[in-house]
Amino acid sequence: MRKSDYRKLGGIVILLVLWWLLAYALNRHFLFPSPFAVGKVMLCQLQNTAFYQAIIMTLSRCVIGFVISYGTALVLALVTGHMKWLRDYLAPLITLLKSVPNISFILLILIWFNREISVMIIVFFVLFPSFYSSFTNGFDAIDQSLREVMILYPQSLWRQIVKVELPLLKPYLAASYESGIGLAFKVGVMAEILGQVPDGIGKKLQWSYLNIEMAEVFAWTIWLIILLVLLEHGLRLLWKKRKE
Template sequence: MKKTAAQNSIRPWAVLFWLLVWQGASMVFSALWPNGHLLLASPISAALRLGELAFTAAFWRAVGGSIAHIFGGFLAGCALAVALAALSARWRLVRELLYPLTAAVKAVPVVSFIILALVWLDSRSLPLFISALMVFPPVYLNVLAGIAAADGKLLEMARVFRVPLGRRLAGIYLPAVLPYFRSAVSLALGLCWKAGAAAEVIGLPSGTIGERLYTAKVYFQTPDLFAWTAVIVAVSVLFEKLFLALVDALAGKAGL
């Protein structure tokens, strides 16, 4: 297990290699075409532009606006998924009703949902809704699987001795569900940031990263495009690590 984790980790030399490839490709573009730097900005120019943007208030407003919408959608999607998974585990009818919905969300391209949702929602609500929608299937299905994996003998014993619901949840269901939930949110956080950023680019809510990405594309501000993309990746990774650390801390506190 440790060997597999080491094999999947990001190596600094590999990152440096691809940065050099990027830099070389940018230099070739600039040499072959008069405006080649507009087609592919170098990593140096993107990093310098990111440094410039980081010292502006508009940059932090855009980052904060996107975090509020996308991470808010993530939390809403998680809460709804956990609640409906509990109901589905209890009642088969609920599970059968939700199966076509989860299958559709998994199969339909996110851009179709974005365009359709624009008919009903304003542009500021769109990223929150899309993020929640993308988070729902993996969290719902994994939590449902975790509930099904709970020890049947322990549950039978809890019923026989009339163990209170709270103790059953903490002592039997939580240890079974938590590994599934942790795996699901690790995947869902990346999905919701990708989908949420796409919704911002299409819906163009003001004061968001998606709006800045679209502006950079329209005006051929390639360094800005790469800089804002790097911000999305960095914020997504940061929130994934923080949220998973919180889940692990809660698990440790619960003695799991």
């Protein structure tokens, strides 16, 4: 392990100790459970099939919404990069999507669409404007001298996109993934809670809240954090392998 990994591990240990001290000082375990109580709940959840079903349902909804939003934004950014006039037409729409509060998206879409589909649609609309803006900024950042070289040595549009533009957009693609995947799950779980969507982490959190089972609320929150860390770490490894 590297020194930075040891420091991160030390930071986690410090947080756990502070958590335990705060729980001990408050002495209200039904409102603020200790790490030991939450760990016991997490171990019990691992033995329950409903736990895995909730993880899979939430994961599938959020990932589908994320992938559709990410792919649509990338394709549209590449198209508008070559058709500047289209970007001007889309600018008011992108500004509007950025300005609408996330909670408004959630409430409106929950009213208009089926509860199951609504989570994916909400994730799409919340993430799309930020993805699109990031990708267009990356496209505009391509060195002008490189553009002049492409004009001198013309290639097919497909080859230009695959061999030149997409590799130059990699930093923006990676940054958008890392910032977007966490937001996708936060918004997705919130949508599950407000829409009372069955079979998901949001439903489990809502049930725990209604029954004042704070240890379960903490446990599901930690599982969600672990899931996000694994997804982010997995993509970082994928980027590194592709670079090698």
